[in-house]
Amino acid sequence: MKTNFDNRVAIVTGAGGGLGREHALALAARGAKVVVNDLGGARDGTGGSASAAEAVVAEIEAAGGEALANGASVTDPVAVHAMIDAAMARWGRVDILVNNAGVLRDRTFAKMELEDFRFVVDVHLMGAVNCTKAVWEIMRQQNYGRIVMTTSSSGLYGNFGQSNYGAAKMALVGLMQTLSIEGAKNDIRVNCLAPTAHTRMTEDLGAALPLEALGPELVTPGLLHLVSEAAPSRVILAAGAGGFERAYVTLTQGAFITGDDAPEQVAGRFAEISDRTNEIVPDMGAAQGMIELTKAQKAHGA
Numbered sequence: 001m002k003t004n005f006d007n008r009v010a011i012v013t014g015a016g017g018g019l020g021r022e023h024a025l026a027l028a029a030r031g032a033k034v035v036v037n038d039l040g041g042a043r044d045g046t047g048g049s050a051s052a053a054e055a056v057v058a059e060i061e062a063a064g065g066e067a068l069a070n071g072a073s074v075t076d077p078v079a080v081h082a083m084i085d086a087a088m089a090r091w092g093r094v095d096i097l098v099n100n101a102g103v104l105r106d107r108t109f110a111k112m113e114l115e116d117f118r119f120v121v122d123v124h125l126m127g128a129v130n131c132t133k134a135v136w137e138i139m140r141q142q143n144y145g146r147i148v149m150t151t152s153s154s155g156l157y158g159n160f161g162q163s164n165y166g167a168a169k170m171a172l173v174g175l176m177q178t179l180s181i182e183g184a185k186n187d188i189r190v191n192c193l194a195p196t197a198h199t200r201m202t203e204d205l206g207a208a209l210p211l212e213a214l215g216p217e218l219v220t221p222g223l224l225h226l227v228s229e230a231a232p233s234r235v236i237l238a239a240g241a242g243g244f245e246r247a248y249v250t251l252t253q254g255a256f257i258t259g260d261d262a263p264e265q266v267a268g269r270f271a272e273i274s275d276r277t278n279e280i281v282p283d284m285g286a287a288q289g290m291i292e293l294t295k296a297q298k299a300h301g302a
């Protein structure tokens with residue numbers, strides 16, 4: 001069945017270009033009414049203009065879709081609220097939020113100014129928090145919501161020169177983990193997308209493939225699934241160049257170790273602690289404690 005977004009209202013942040021633009025165009029093409037948000041600044045977050053968002057709205061309208069341009073910075077909770085109010089005034093609901101806006105201020109940690117760390121965390125993490133907070137109660141009342149956080153392989157696995165960006169991106173995974181648990185009873189599904197694409201953000205990276213092979217539109221099918229009625233929840237979906245993968249935060253079975261020589265045992269049995277046989281993906285944080293208690297009970301013959 002074709003993934004369809006008729007009568008759905010979607011907000012896509014940072015949708016003036018790159019991945020966000022593709023997400024917004026695809027959602028609109030499949031029936032969603034879309035708020036196209038973009039601050040319209042430079043790659044490092046300086047400057048701003050609503051024209052990038054307006055251009056995407058014009059494209060959507062030219063194709064027969066419905067959209068609203070918004071130039072708010074996701075870092076400004078007041079402006080974000082006004083954006084949500086505008087969507088509610090025009091369409092009366094918000095079904096989908098794609099937290100996609102982002103900036104880069106790359107430097108090694110040794111050379112990084114704290115201000116550049118804070119700024120990047122503010123845009124990626126607090127930007128997503130501001131937007132999510134502004135739609136959360138609406139989605140709870142509707143008993144329906146689909147939210148995506150745009151994470152990154154730099155957060156999941158690290159990348160030289162991106163301590164600020166990687167920390168912010170991994171923080172979004174933590175946010176997703178808890179929100180998917182808290183949102184479940186109101187059918188609010190929260191997921192992470194880890195894209196790879198040739199965009200303004202990655203234009204400095206040499207590509208082994210022709211740039212078309214890394215087009216941002218190749219990521220969007222994954223995003224559409226994560227915000228569809230049939231969406232999963234609590235998923236980290238990686239996507240790029242036509243490849244789709246899932247990333248997991250796992251826990252090994254580990255070992256039970258106590259006693260005076262526990263530090264030496266932790267060292268000596270590190271391979272056993274690290275062994276990935278029968279590792280699990282805990283369904284909530286408490287699972288770690290449960291596994292540890294079970295091991296302790298077993299060891300104490302309980």
Ligand code: NAI
Nearest residue numbers: 014018019039040041073074100101102152196197199201
């Ligand atoms: P991009 O630079 O083309 O898009 C980011 C957009 O966010 C820009 O249009 C920018 O004006 C907007 N933006 C920046 N600060 C904003 C703010 N405070 N409020 C509202 N809008 C703001 O880059 P791209 O690649 O399309 O990035 C989209 C998302 O995907 C970002 O979150 C990025 O970190 C993430 N990402 C991209 C990867 C890639 O390979 N391109 C890899 C991993 C993650």
